[in-house]
Amino acid sequence: MHLFKEQHLGSRVEAGSEPGPFIIKSKYLGKRKEFVLEVVHSSLANQHIVTQDFGRLGGHLYLVLTPLAGGKRTVIIIWGVHTASSDNHPEWKDICKSAEVAVDRHIIILGERTQEFPNLYGFIVASDLEQNQTEMHFNRGDNLFLLQVSSDQRSWNDAIAGISLFLEDFINNII
């Protein structure tokens, strides 16, 4: 994966350098399940069969999970929210709410006219100059999550650990 020194439109990931696809395997109650995980960058999302209409959501990355045995796909929309330069950023719950509304509206608008519309989940990674802690915030529903991370580079290790922990947990739950 190639990372920019400076974020570009909210993302440091160079388009096309995302890793994957990955095979994710699970065995639950003796039942073997396998998924393919594809990581889609927002600037390439229009080329992916599942995310091609997701432009209005403004996600920075999309994680597309496809069950190998057939069935509905799942897409995790990842947003980056950078608050370092704002004096007074919105509350995390408002950000969550806004994202949830966006996801819901998207499901309403596209879900009806698209066959095999995927399950959608949102994941916001929000940086804060003031906070040193990596902290998870939940919305009311179970499809939108926000992870507060510190803007301070010294805390980025924690942030990465938090993100990976969340994703692992989150994907486990989904599959």
Place this chain on the structure above:
Amino acid sequence: MTIKVFGCSAFGLRDCVWLPEGAITEKDLFLADAVLPKNPFDPIRTGEEAEKERIHTGLTWPPETIVAIDNPLRRVPIPCVWKLLVDAGDSNVRWNTGEGISFPLGKIIAAHVKRIFKDAGYLGGKNERMVVPIPNHLDEFGQESILKSLSKYTDNNVNLLWRPVSAAIAWLDKVQDNLPEPREDDTILIIYLGPDGIEFTPFKLREKKHQQKRFIIPLRSRPHRYINFTGADWAGAVIQSEFSLNTSQPGAFWQAFTSFPETWQAIAQDEWWKKNQDLPRPWNRGGTWTYWQPSANLNEKIWKVSVKESEVLSELLKRSCPKRHQIKEYSGKNWGEFLQSEFEKELSLIKSGRLQGVILCGPLAPQVIPPWIKESEELLQSLNFNLTLSHKPRIKTIWVPDKNHDPIAQGAYLFGYRLTHSEPTYLDTLPSLKILAVEQGEFDWVNLVAETECEGGQTYKNVIKNKFFLKGDENNLVTYLQKGEHSGQQIRDRNGLKYKKSTIHFLAMPGEDTKLDLHVAMRPAHGMAQVEIIPKQKEFLKGRKVFLDYSFMKETDELPEQQLGWPELQQIKTLNDPDILEDYLINEFLNRSVKDTQYLHSLNEAKKIWTQAAKDERNNYCKKIDQNGKAGCAIAQEVITNITQKLEQDFESFENDLLVGRGNRERFIEQMIIRGSWLWLSTPDCIVQKLKFILKQDIYINNPGRWNYFIEASSRCFSKTEFINILFKAIHKRIQSPPQNGGIPFPINSARAIYRVLIYRANGHEGLNEKLITAFLNQSILMLRTEVNRTNLDRKFFQAVLLFSYLLRYRKKNPDFLNPDKKENKAIFDDVFELLDTAQRWFNRNYNPARAHRLKQALENIKNFMYYKGTPGLIHIITDEAEG
């Protein structure tokens, strides 16, 4: 210095490197790829590096993995590159990756070869020798391309070796002590089944001794049959039929083809379902994901798959490398039948009892006797060869080496070892290569490399002297090369073009015309012949060497315009019609006794039939027999042969019949000679000899009418130089001493006889000498003037023109004849030019414009001949007018 030899088999599936300490073989049947860079100066990724790359893996995400029919590919399956390189023949074919970037196929192969050698510990030092087997049909151009790319890496210590030779060496190395002295026709058959090609190669065997050690070595002939299908086509067809794939799912096909081993394993009859633990395997198919799980009976299904090029594979490759060979014909409905048919075709060429062994090798060769060999058991038995499989090399068996024993890599190692120890390896037949020399305006294809036997690894040398020269004020020499034999039937390359044109650049001009010697060196399976051009006066090069550079060669279908100093030989066109001589008059003659009073009448009627003109399907006039006395087809030729035999018998029996009165006999013989000579070179020898006798003895010199007939008869049936000379001398004698009873010195019959010989006989000019040519030249100009001065120009004028122009062929014997640069010839040139111009003006006034224009072209060409600037193809206009 001890040289460490590395042999290999690097065709992109289960590659192997053979070292003194053992072999390193890839375990499974995974197709090897190369990934080409975006920047042409970046390295080509191969091996593990290529496998790790996502580029063009056939998935649908991320974008760089996508393969599409309309886009070029950057991931290149190595066997496909080998096949394309073989198909490219002597063309410079490149792999296009898009955006104007492309790579020579040889460079991709070299990158792959380098990687497998590097993995085996090859360092590229002077004490290491690399031996790389190549397909049996790989052109020298392709070899050159690989060698060029490998040379930097290998310190030039690299040898290429024909793949089947390699396997043969491995087999013979084990069995040669048990083989008796090979007979002329003793043969071994090497069958190679690989993703890049399918080869059935027979070798004759020869014995060589080296330091008291006996070696049996293979003799490689020029490869004859080229099987266009490959294991890749087979695998492609299996994937398509097993999973109902077509061009709408190129990515799914590509993953199965390049990343999954099961199809290859099924073809190789491996028990993949027992070995491959990762099945079912994720498979991205047309935008969604599913499982790859071939059916359990895939190993049986592969035999029933139709024989054809894989449509999806062809479509995927066409944007990257479009010059894939078109497959025109094949035998057998399915792969099993196809292989059986090919196997039996080869067996049918082997004499009974002479087949000493069969070697079944290649990564797709099964470990058991395949059905297509079992089906041929009867044929094998008829060759006194029992259908016995052996995993060890044994005489009179089918050797199927173990999977971990690659006979190609082993043979390559043995070849390198033997070369290092100066031991015999194999005998090769070099490819014929000719270069065009122009001698006095005529083309002469000179052998640069003759199709001769040469020891493997040894150098063939040839020197061509006095065929080329460089003008004093030029520093370029344009050459044309042609492969194969040049005997009327021209061999075209795989792009349909006949010749290669190259310009040799000298760094300076010699200042004066200098002759060039060509020094040729060539090693079997070692690229193009190296041709050094050494001028006789080489000071102007100041020690620099000049070589023929193949890299600037261009394919062409056209040779330089010939600039001739004489008109070309002509050919009487015949009709290819078996019934053309089926005529009752001929049958009547064939059945008529020589004693029959109607014999001469019957002969005359028959002669009229075989000399009659006929029309072909385009309404062009043809004759029934040509100037060599040959009919256009075998059935008609049989009639001619019967006439010749009948005439011969009749002539001899009549000549010896003393009961016939002398006067009658003479008249009879005279008629037989004149009629018989219309058989041209099929005229019975007794008649030809009689004519020679008549001319030599001046028998009819004072009987001008008869003399005329005999002169013309001789001109039709004389072909030996000695006879032609007698004819010319007889004509000359009459010029010098005209008949006393008023005959003219140079009748039109003399003119016709001379030009007829020169028109049709390649050695005609050899019958002339200085005295004869001078006399004939004067007569021809006199005749021209006489005709031009007449008010009405007719056939005789054209006969005079024909005579004059064909006399120029004497230049072949004496290049100084009518030399346009010599002052003493100026009067003749002026005279002839004026006569031709006068005639032309007359034609312009009296003939229709089209005819006058054609004649103008033809007459202008006569003038050009005089100045060595004539072109072929126009003289027939004059011949048509002269002969009517």
